[in-house]
Amino acid sequence: VTRSVVVGTGSYLPDRIVTNDDLAKFVDTSDEWIVQRTGIRQRHIVAEGQATSDLAVAAATRAMAAAGVGPDDIDLVLVATSTPDNTFPATATQVQAKLGILRGAAFDLQAVCSGFVYGMTVADSLIRTGVAKRALVIGAETFSRLLDWEDRTTCVLFGDGAGAVVLEAAGGEGTIADRGVLTSHLRADGRHGDKLYVDGGPSTTGTVGHLRMEGREVYKFAVGAVTDVIEDAFAAAGITADDLDWFVPHQANRRIIEASAKKLGIAAEKTVLTVDRHGNTSAASIPLALDAAVRDGRIQRGQLVLLESMGGGFTWGAVLVRW
Numbered sequence: 001v002t003r004s005v006v007v008g009t010g011s012y013l014p015d016r017i018v019t020n021d022d023l024a025k026f027v028d029t030s031d032e033w034i035v036q037r038t039g040i041r042q043r044h045i046v047a048e049g050q051a052t053s054d055l056a057v058a059a060a061t062r063a064m065a066a067a068g069v070g071p072d073d074i075d076l077v078l079v080a081t082s083t084p085d086n087t088f089p090a091t092a093t094q095v096q097a098k099l100g101i102l103r104g105a106a107f108d109l110q111a112v113c114s115g116f117v118y119g120m121t122v123a124d125s126l127i128r129t130g131v132a133k134r135a136l137v138i139g140a141e142t143f144s145r146l147l148d149w150e151d152r153t154t155c156v157l158f159g160d161g162a163g164a165v166v167l168e169a170a171g172g173e174g175t176i177a178d179r180g181v182l183t184s185h186l187r188a189d190g191r192h193g194d195k196l197y198v199d200g201g202p203s204t205t206g207t208v209g210h211l212r213m214e215g216r217e218v219y220k221f222a223v224g225a226v227t228d229v230i231e232d233a234f235a236a237a238g239i240t241a242d243d244l245d246w247f248v249p250h251q252a253n254r255r256i257i258e259a260s261a262k263k264l265g266i267a268a269e270k271t272v273l274t275v276d277r278h279g280n281t282s283a284a285s286i287p288l289a290l291d292a293a294v295r296d297g298r299i300q301r302g303q304l305v306l307l308e309s310m311g312g313g314f315t316w317g318a319v320l321v322r323w
Ligand code: ACO
Pocket: 028, 029, 030, 033, 034, 037, 038, 113, 152, 153, 154, 156, 157, 196, 213, 215, 216, 217, 218, 219, 222, 250, 251, 252, 253, 280, 310, 311, 312
């Protein structure tokens, strides 16, 4: 049985850090309000002239170094993003070119904050069906470019960054890979499209637009949706919360993460939290958190890691990986 195995992680955060106090200088907010409601203390914001593909390339370069692979070894570049460099070509093709990769496929995937979970599922499927052998799965976002910086209800929540993993085929004829992506579960419900969206686009307004959100509605939906899909993943893999080593959720809001973990019976010390330092980086948040926990030695080979996210669409999903 061929499985796809994570063999390297990498991430990149822009240099510029914006604290809650910095935001309070131009919108009516406070460090206390933001920390209490979201757990966010700071976020990184891109520099002028820095594009999503630049962040993606920096993260991917680190993931490839960690995996010990070069441009000739990659035959799929998948970039999960809602903030592409251009409407087309895909940011993934720009990343492919900047990394000197000359073979295989490259495309973007749009599932907003669930982009990385969707992307892992798609890359895993392409590897297991033999279409690709070794993939770069990247979540990269410059949400600062979509924010209405006069709207305190949204601009305090998001940050920029990128994370990447190298996923490769393992196992094969006569053998069974003992690790890799074990099970994936994806969901969408487009009836909620108006609760978290961008009010622009090429085929409607012809503008880039700004992020708009009914925060309370998103919050109400999030915990139930996330716990449902994780229960499906547990059932499919025949495990319980106690079997997990690490829970690496999308980092939107500390309260959503803690409420989901509690409802599922996942011990607090198994949760990887970066939202305090990164804010919500949409599709980049899970690979950023994964890379942090791999590099500081928390996530170890052989451990059971649960990825989960929920975002605009609504879209949501869970992926269980034996690391
Ligand atoms: N600073 C100070 N006050 C604020 C701010 C701010 N930045 N933003 C809103 N307020 C005010 C509101 O105007 C309101 O004032 P009012 O009572 O005078 O009308 C008050 O705070 C309460 O506002 P609510 O929106 O009801 O606050 P709530 O407790 O719901 O918290 C939040 C808002 C943090 C957005 C919450 O709803 C939330 O976390 N929602 C989930 C949204 C999310 O995480 N989205 C990310 C994308 S989706 C995803 O990734 C899962």
